[in-house]
Amino acid sequence: MTVAGRLAALRERLAAESLDAMLVTDISNVRYLTGFVGVFDPEAAALAVVAPDAADLYTDSRYGEAATLAAEGSAWRVHVASRALHTEALEQLHFAGAASIAVESSVSHRRFRAIEEAFSGQVHASDDLVEQLREVKDAEEIACIEAACALGDRAFEHVLGVLSPGMTEVDVALEIEVFLRRNGSEGLAFPPIVASGLHSSRPHATVSERVIEAGDPVTLDFGARVGGYCSDMTRTVVVGRAPEGFRELYEAVLAAQSAARTGVRAGMTGIEADVIARDVLAEAGLATHFGHGLGHGVGLDVHELPSLSPRGERTLQAGSVVTLEPGVYLAGRFGVRIEDSVVLSDAGCRVLTGAPRDLIEV
Ligand SMILES: [Mn+2]
Incomplete structure (x- = not known):
């Protein structure tokens, strides 16, 4: 428009x-x-x-x-x-x-x-x-979000290259921020989340001076801004070898996220979209640890309409850009979230985030 x-x-x-x-x-x-x-x-x-x-x-x-x-x-x-x-x-x-x-x-x-x-x-x-x-984006708006997502993918790749034991969460957040800004992001979509070890069980943990150790899961949630439009992605990676029980949790979240990528489309309500991922986690006995919604619209604001959640009564429309971000959080142990930004059509989703989704141990 x-x-x-x-x-x-x-x-x-x-x-x-x-x-x-x-x-x-x-x-x-x-x-x-x-x-x-x-x-x-x-x-x-x-x-x-x-x-x-x-x-x-x-x-x-x-x-x-x-x-x-x-x-x-x-x-x-x-x-x-x-x-x-x-x-x-x-x-x-x-x-x-x-x-x-x-x-x-x-x-x-x-x-x-x-x-x-x-x-x-x-x-x-x-x-x-x-x-x-x-709520419905035109081609120009989608192109901006797509460019912001591509920049986010590059920042993720950059972080994988530097992430190592001994760094603090603040160090990692700065790597993301500086990379995005140097490579053309207009500021940031939001302050990045870097949640390591025990902090990864807090969905919106505050970045801290905590020193990352071998065996720590690290949740990275960040977005770039291009032409005024935001991107939003999350990956949880492990520094060194994954701790016991982590891989199973990761696979369950990935299965829920894959189901959402395959099943979510315009024409269903935000509630119906949310249920697709929630059902997969319920099967795995993890429903009570998935407290937030499946996703939200992304555009000029990083959180905008529509809502893909138990409160998302509106019907999803073709041309909306939304996130698919199931997460499971085990207090006192660790958490996993996997988030992509996608464009909705009547046929399904076109994924804009290109970063790999399989568990990465760096
Ligand atoms: Mn998000």
């Missing part, structure tokens, strides 16, 4: 709900609608207003020049505000006679109240209006 197509799709949704305008505050939504991926940092420095015949972007002087340049030739009018962005936006909406507007429900309560107080008409909170448009 082009930027014009995205605006048209949002306007259709506004018309269907009899809204005169929408105030878009989420930075990823602003990026998506304007197409100006590189212009803003995640700080609240942009407010986009979409109305039937207007697309106005309010920003402050720090971003004025870059946004104005980026807007050239597009439908967006850039306003460099000197007062609060919503104050100037609402003045414009009053002038245009808007009576009913939507504000994203993700906005802070403080900001919502300020908007409600300053606007003379009705203010509605809307859930995920733009997020639902973002």
Whole structure:
């Protein structure tokens, strides 16, 4: 979908709900609608207003020049505000006679109240209006994610070459970060997870100064960013020889992940997708150790719609990029997670992560 197509799709949704305008505050939504991926940092420095015949972007002087340049030739009018962005936006909406507007429900309560107080008409909170448009990626977006995944694969290969006993988790995380940045990643999709030994049983362990020893499983979960779009992958490898019982656990998680890669497709719900992997782990008696969902959408944000989990009631759509990441965590022993990013179609999944999945002992 082009930027014009995205605006048209949002306007259709506004018309269907009899809204005169929408105030878009989420930075990823602003990026998506304007197409100006590189212009803003995640700080609240942009407010986009979409109305039937207007697309106005309010920003402050720090971003004025870059946004104005980026807007050239597009439908967006850039306003460099000197007062609060919503104050100037609402003045414009009053002038245009808007009576009913939507504000994203993700906005802070403080900001919502300020908007409600300053606007003379009705203010509605809307859930995920733009997020639902973002759920289906076009070819250009998929190409960005694919490039980010390829960079992640290279970073994984690089880490395999340096990972050795005596390094700390911080050392390994830095290897990943520096490699990704040197090779073209725009920052990182998220701070990498490097969880070694006992820490590997914590799905989102914090990177620590723990020294990696021979026989430690190490879970590496990281993502690159290309053209504003994230990748997300996880591999658990072993430094030296796998400890007792580890290989069996690894094979069970891999079987669940393979089943998901084979079975997940557009047209099923996120709950049904999740069950594919969960059933395999239940057969192995490990269901209670798989606490999180099978996966999530990936795009401008590393976690976005859809959700592939027991809460994922929405039907998965062709063109969504999602992760498949079953994990099993045995507290006091170790954990395993294997995660790929894939594109969904009606026929199944196209895997974007190229890193090997068989157990690696380095
Ligand atoms: Mn993930």
